[in-house]
Amino acid sequence: MTRSDGDRLKILLLLVALLGLLAGLASRIAGFPGAAGILWTIGVLPVLAALVVEILRSLRQGEVGLDIVAALSMSAALLFGETLAAAVVAVMYSGGTFLESFAEGRARRDMSDLLSRVPRSATRHRNGALEEVPLDGIAPGDRLLIRQGDVVPVDGRVASRAAFLDTSALTGESLPVRLAEGSEAMSGSTNAGDAFDLVASHAARDSTYAGIVRLVEAAQRSRAPMSRLADRWSLGFLALTVAIAAAAWAATGDPIRAVAVLVVATPCPLILAVPVALVAGLSRAARFGVLIKGAAPLEAMARIRVLILDKTGTLTDGRPRIVSIESAGAAPDEILRYAAALDQASKHPVAQAIAAAARERGLDLPAPEEVAEIPGEGVAGLVEGRPVLVGGHGFVARRLGASPEAGAAPPAGSVVVAVALDGRPAGRLVMADPLREGMRDMLAGLRAGGIERILLATGDRADVAERVTEGLGLDGLRAGLTPDQKVLVVLSERKNGPVMMVGDGVNDAPALAAADVGVAMGARGAAASAEAADVVLLVDRVDRLGPGIHIARRARAIALESVAAGIGLSVLGMLAAALGYLTPVQGALLQEAIDVATILNALRALAIRPAGLTAPPAEGGGSAAAAA
Incomplete structure (x- = not known):
């Protein structure tokens, strides 16, 4: 049965139960109590039948749910002639499941909006x-x-x-x-x-976008571990309910007391509030560009204590940028313009970054001719009829028939690109992959939010990693790692608490899969990392990590608050019914009020306002292809 079919069935059962209740009330007012009892019973039986089918399906899957309490209360009410109470329970139960479905649909709205926008x-x-x-x-x-x-x-x-x-x-x-x-x-x-x-x-x-749609569909199919936990708790709650009902009957000899106890316990807020709150959290996170693949990763995200970051593309921007242009006879803009024009013909990340930098400066880039590229070394060709060489010092020097000249040593982690025009050295471009803006504040915010350890795990050299992370106050730095060694770092850190790994490359995919929560930079990251991850940042901004964790923690807290309040009120209502202070009909109305309150409380997760969001990006010229 599809979700829409299930929703239609819930609406139909609610209408049948409601019509039966209203028709029975009209018959009693008209002076036909016998007909009223029959009409109430007719309204109850379809709901009870659907409930029994659902219970049998759950039992075949090895699950014991709190729907059993609802079935017991309706059956007991019919058995002992409390047909009005049975009808009220049927309306309240079918109304509660419909309200839960409606609330989940409201909570999923932002994720559903992503799906509805798919162009054809x-x-x-x-x-x-x-x-x-x-x-x-x-x-x-x-x-x-x-x-x-x-x-x-x-x-x-x-x-x-x-x-x-x-x-x-x-x-x-x-x-x-x-x-x-x-x-x-x-x-x-x-x-x-x-x-x-x-x-x-x-x-x-x-x-x-197609990948995002697939991830959203997978997230919508997921089931929260707290919901599964609710199913496990249901056996204990069922035993408590039956025990209180049996004790009330045994102590007073009045079976109606037992019926009232069962009615008050139907249905339990535990199975309503948890999925609504967590799905609302998923939807809220998606609204801020944090796509969590399901309720299970969201709950795991709320418990994270250790954060492991990759460097390139995560801690840093992942795109080389020009930090200086050193002239050896030509003007800086001339060096950049001719180098970028030639590099248009190359797919190397550094070449694409040089071309993008020239476009951002508004330089006109003519099409190159007679291009010859030696992978990993450099590019040669003609630009506006002038011979141009772009590449490493050794490549350019060999093409010029000279020995490489040692220039000033670049900073650790920098890349130097030599440029020659008309057969003579023109200058060099010094490029680096800088730390993302606001990274220090972001890490400080994560620590304030409950992250106890933050580490860097990278395949780069130790000197490069140390220079980039200087002043960040990391708790550990692991450099020169292979993909399997990154996995070992993740596993070894589990002794300190649940681990989150953040990365964007293919080499990060195994570590993302091994972590309790894997986070991929989905805007520019590799498809393999996005598939292996539990969370995908839809925007190329790692600062969304803090708001995502905040939303996850608040959604889980709201779910637990709803459960604690709902179960506490239900138990108090059951005790009041056992002592004779509530009739079955009053108990049913009280329980429905509790259910509505817990669902409305769970929907507060839709209004979570995450802290730590920076201002939207300013106007800019876009980005070049990402470096590996």
């Missing part, structure tokens, strides 16, 4: 004309027209002068982001400005 087709340029094509027909390299209001169907690069994209559905950013020509546009964003052209870089099935 795109407008493609072809032979000087425009054609509408299904998403499956889009191939990398296709030029697409993205009209105002369109959802970007695939990942690609902006091929117009600029584009304004609304990424609020993916990242929670309230302001549109300006992307310059050549910048990467993430699928699932909405065009908030004029129409622009996009050159597809991925097929639709391989694009960011």
Whole structure:
């Protein structure tokens, strides 16, 4: 049975029970008590039958749920002639399950919005004309027209002068982001400005948004471990309920006391509040660009005590940036312009970063000619008829027929790119992968929020890692690690508490899978890491980690608060019924009030306001391809 079929059945059962209750009341008022009893019974039986089927299905799966209490109360009420109480319980129980379904649907709204926005087709340029094509027909390299209001169907690069994209559905950013020509546009964003052209870089099935949709669908199918815990507790609660009911009957000889006790215990808030609060937490986190794959990872996220960070692409930006241009005869902008023009022909991350830096400075980049690239060494070619060399010092020196000259030693972790024009050295570009902005404040906020240990686990050299993390106050640094060694770090840290691992590369995937909670940088990270992770940051900002953890902890706390209050009130109501202070009908009304209160309390998770969010990113020119 699908979710929609289940919802329709719940509505039908509620209507049958409600009509039976109202028809019976009308008959009693009209002076036909016998007919009233029959009508109430008719309204109860379909709900009881559906409940018994559900109980049998759960028992076959080895689960004992609190639905048994509801079945006992309705059956006992019918058996002892309390048909009005049975009808009230049937209405309250079917109404409670419908309210739970409605509340979960409300809680899932933000995740469902992601699914509802999936585009079905795109407008493609072809032979000087425009054609509408299904998403499956889009191939990398296709030029697409993205009209105002369109959802970007695939990942690609902006091929117009600029584009304004609304990424609020993916990242929670309230302001549109300006992307310059050549910048990467993430699928699932909405065009908030004029129409622009996009050159597809991925097929639709391989694009960011398609992956997000798959992750959301998996998250919606998940079941909370606290819900499974509720099922285990249900056996004890069932035993307590039966014991109180039996004691009341035995002490007074009045079976109606036992019926009243059973009615007050139906249904228990434990099975209503937990899933609603946790699903609300999932939805709230998605609103801020933190996609948690299910309620189980959300609850695990709330208990994290140890945080392990990868360096490249996580602690640092993951994209080399030019920190200085050293001239050896040519003007800095001239060095950058010719190097970037030639590097347009290379897919190397450093080359793409140089080209992106030139575009950000507004430099015009002509198309290179006669390009020859030696992987790992450099690129040679013509730009506007002038011979250009870009690469390592050794590569450039050999091409010039000279011995490499030792320049000033670059800072640890930096990359030096030599540039030659017209057969003579022109200068060099010093590049580095800087620490993400606000990283120190973010780590301090995580410590204040309950993270006890923060470590770095990287495959880079120790000197590079030490320089980058200087002043961060980390509790440990592990450098030069292979993927399997990162797994060992995760496993060894479990002695200090539940572990969260954050990374973005293929080499991080095993460690992400081994951690109690794996977090992937999904905006630019590798698909393997996103699949292995429990949490995906939809925006390329690790500062969303703090708000995500805050939401998880608050959602779990709200669930536990609802459970404690609901069970406590239920037990008090059962004792009052056992002592004769509540009739079965009064007990049913009291329990429904408790259920409604606990569900409304659980929905408070939708209003969690995470602390630590930085301001939306300023207008910029986008980013180059990520470094490995």
